[in-house]
Amino acid sequence: MRIPENKIEEIRSAADIVDVISEFVQLRKRGKNFIGLCPFHSEKTPSFTVSEDKQIFHCFGCHMGGNIYKFLMEYEKISFIEAVQEVAARVGINLEYEEDTTGKESEQEILYEINVQAARYFSDNLLNSPEGEVARKYFVERKIKPQTMRAFGLGYALNGWEYFVEYAKTQKIDLERAIQLGLIGQQNDGRLFDKFSDRIIFPIFSANGRVIAFAGRILENREGSAKYLNSPESLIYVKGRILYGLSFAKDEIRKLDKAILVEGYMDLISLYQNGIKNVVAVSGTALTEDQVQLLSRYTKNVVLLFDADAAGIKASMRSIELLLKRDIEVKIVTLPSGEDPDSYINKYGKVEFDELIRKAQNFLEYQTAYFESQGYFEDHNKTAEAIRELVKLLALIDDELKRNLLLKSVAKKFNLREKLLETELDKTLKRQVKDESSRQAVKDGRPNKEKTGLHFATLENKSDSNYILEKELVKLLYEGNKEIIELIFAHFSPDDFNYQFHQELVAEVYEAHQNSEDLTASTLVAKVKAEEQQAYLLEITFDKYSISKTWDELNPVFEDEKLLYKFAMDTIRNFKIAKIEEKMAANHDKIERAESENEKLELMKENMELEKEKKIVREESGSESRV
């Protein structure tokens, strides 16, 4: 499947990025742009900026940015094609797919297709093959019904080393790609083997229900084998950005405005089978920020239902912090010892389970109960430590009223003076403000060294005129104005730019111009693929506190194209002059070090020529302008 380039652009230009982002982020107008709290990192003052005229967004805090497709891909954790489909549906444009005549079917689609074939194969083994009996028995013992097996696409990889390899060959599955996807392994002698052998298979679905990876669980404890084997990361699978079961649960989560977070695949499947469908599983890793962000799209109420063992408690504690940071209301359910969600639901049923969820503790109750059980409040020093921990969590809550109410309840419960807690909370909050203000620095036009490394770091002291002029020209090129682009390339080529990152950015526009591609701002920005390059570009594009006064003063009236044109002419002229001066300065250096009078004379002559050239450029500019 492939969507034609011009269609992608047609769809993009039919949608308004401000409208779309407004659905997810509260935006307000500031100057020419819209600003709001960034959905990609946690912040208290807005650094997230959307440009209506350029149809792009940028965050000065975390440097995320791009066009409408990029926003949806990052926000909804979907693929490019899916983002295009979503925008197309919004603006009511019918998507027609090009027949795959060039053999250039999207690589992602090919991978999805291989996974679907593999999933069908595994499922067929489990449901229909005689060798699948051992796996069927496993699920029957876990009380999983056949229709549930079908619903979740559960499967079984036969006990052998070449079953899937053979199947792949007969199905003409590209073996190289099957290796990439972790379905097939390759030995040193080149021999291929089944990666998942004698394992129960759980297909892992994207939020949109596509098979992006597999998890394989061993049937019995095998010497030297991991309990779970997961697909490696690939073009279609990024670990830590997926919540298992989300495609099944998302409607119910929205409906109930609550999500239950569990640890394992079987927990989720058992709950689902018993009618509890607002469940997602972390699966495999500890909860990540990406997962929290993904979940927060569906609800702000999360109940943690982790195992009651030490590992489960530790995972709960860490998860609470991540969730609070995202303004999520966290509750925690403690299961009777020895139970996990799977065993509990099968033993007690839905009614008891619902009751358990209803009685979930808030995070403070949970945390204090934990400290209490560990004897923290019997020892003076440990009490202080526990209080600090509790206050640290409180400080993560943005809502002051809520924070204070919770503080009172902690004080009351432990018979502590409120004042003591308040002082501690103040200290913690001040520390946070400090962290925040260092982030704020980025917005004041100061580059963020840590985040973006090399480029921004090396730019910090670049106040020399050459750098500023190059920067202004790059900005002008990415205004998306064809005439301006032509004007600039009539005078310069990418090689004329001294700074490599400018050179590369200019080269992108140059190439698009040479190939008569679409030259609107948002398309040009999307062409820049390297993350750091794009961050830099967006940073300077949105830069309100530009080092160059001229730009800022002119910016508001740039709606008038003639003025934009004039500004471009001025910048071109100044850049030309700067380049001449650069050459002259280099010659001066050479003159100082020249060994023969002759050489000196030659250089001086050259500089006189350059001086003349400079004068001409200065004078010419007036007549060349079309204003």
Ligand SMILES: [Zn+2]
């Ligand atoms: Zn951000």
